[in-house]
Amino acid sequence: MSSPPARFDSAPARDVIIGVRDLVVGFGDKIVMKGLNLDIYRGEILGFVGPSGQGKSVLTRTILGLVPKRSGTIEVFGEDVDGMTMTRRRQIEQRWGVLFQQGALFSALTVKQNIQMPMREHLNLSERLLDEFARLKIEMVGLKPDAADKLPSELSGGMIKRAALARSLALDPEILFLDEPTSGLDPIGAGEFDELVATLKQTLGLTVFMVTHDLDSLYTACDRIAALGDGQIIAQGPIEAMLASDHPWLRSYFHGKRARAIVPQGGRHAAA
Numbered sequence: 001m002s003s004p005p006a007r008f009d010s011a012p013a014r015d016v017i018i019g020v021r022d023l024v025v026g027f028g029d030k031i032v033m034k035g036l037n038l039d040i041y042r043g044e045i046l047g048f049v050g051p052s053g054q055g056k057s058v059l060t061r062t063i064l065g066l067v068p069k070r071s072g073t074i075e076v077f078g079e080d081v082d083g084m085t086m087t088r089r090r091q092i093e094q095r096w097g098v099l100f101q102q103g104a105l106f107s108a109l110t111v112k113q114n115i116q117m118p119m120r121e122h123l124n125l126s127e128r129l130l131d132e133f134a135r136l137k138i139e140m141v142g143l144k145p146d147a148a149d150k151l152p153s154e155l156s157g158g159m160i161k162r163a164a165l166a167r168s169l170a171l172d173p174e175i176l177f178l179d180e181p182t183s184g185l186d187p188i189g190a191g192e193f194d195e196l197v198a199t200l201k202q203t204l205g206l207t208v209f210m211v212t213h214d215l216d217s218l219y220t221a222c223d224r225i226a227a228l229g230d231g232q233i234i235a236q237g238p239i240e241a242m243l244a245s246d247h248p249w250l251r252s253y254f255h256g257k258r259a260r261a262i263v264p265q266g267g268r269h270a271a272a
């Protein structure tokens with residue numbers, strides 16, 4: 001199965017923070033990635049779309065080293081992940097933050113304790129500094145200070161997302177992986193979350209890889225979009241490139257009934 005060349009766009013060379021080449025991933029007889037190529041550039045918010053079950057989460061998990069690949073290469077921060085020592089791998093892991101679809105906070109721990117988990121695992125900090133850093137992260141994601149001592153069960157869906165985001169920022173990552181961050185949020189909450197991610201990108205210089213089905217996020221938060229289909233990238237570029245594509249799935253996704261419900265000025269859907 002042929003794949004697009006290593007660089008697809010005519011833009012000047014940019015700093016590739018993650019480079020995926022000829023990636024093949026499968027489970028038993030089922031091949032999910034069929035020679036996929038993708039670059040994630042430093043400082044961008046890349047939206048990753050595609051039909052359900054095509055492998056968006058699998059790609060994320062493969063990059064993160066949670067799913068083994070059959071072949072191909074993955075370079076993270078310019079280094080091939082194959083052959084990395086465990087120590088190096090752990091150093092790399094400190095440079096990314098992950099927000100899984102369900103938020104995945106530990107239910108028995110308070111927000112503060114959740115945020116401090118990665119810090120305790122990777123850093124050697126005093127309790128005073130741990131508290132100070134957790135307080136900072138809580139403020140960064142727009143939660144009130146009293147959220148620190150709450151359990152996840154005491155939080156709304158939007159607050160859980162923010163708390164999980166705060167935890168993913170615990171180690172001051174360079175890149176954030178967000179798996180459907182606005183799913184389950186009402187349109188206003190989703191819009192606020194997108195704004196927060198865009199602000200964090202600006203202020204912290206973050207790179208963001210965001211798996212999403214949320215058209216509004218693609219319009220309002222993403223600098224670039226990559227679309228997955230049949231185990232490969234079928235299109236990538238700014239929203240205009242998606243709108244101009246004549247690929248059948250992209251046409252129905254970006255020009256279908258739901259897409260037409262978007263307020264032209266970039267407002268969110270009337271209904272989620």
Ligand SMILES: Nc1ncnc2c1ncn2[C@@H]1O[C@H](COP(=O)(O)OP(=O)(O)OP(=O)(O)O)[C@@H](O)[C@H]1O
Nearest residue numbers: 027030032050051052053054055056057058059213
């Ligand atoms: N651990 C696994 N074992 C076997 N098959 C798996 C495993 N993980 C994922 N798959 C399969 O890989 C395919 C891609 O799944 P994935 O969750 O990545 O899709 P997706 O594009 O993220 O879907 P959605 O948009 O619905 O979240 C699916 O057919 C899924 O059943």
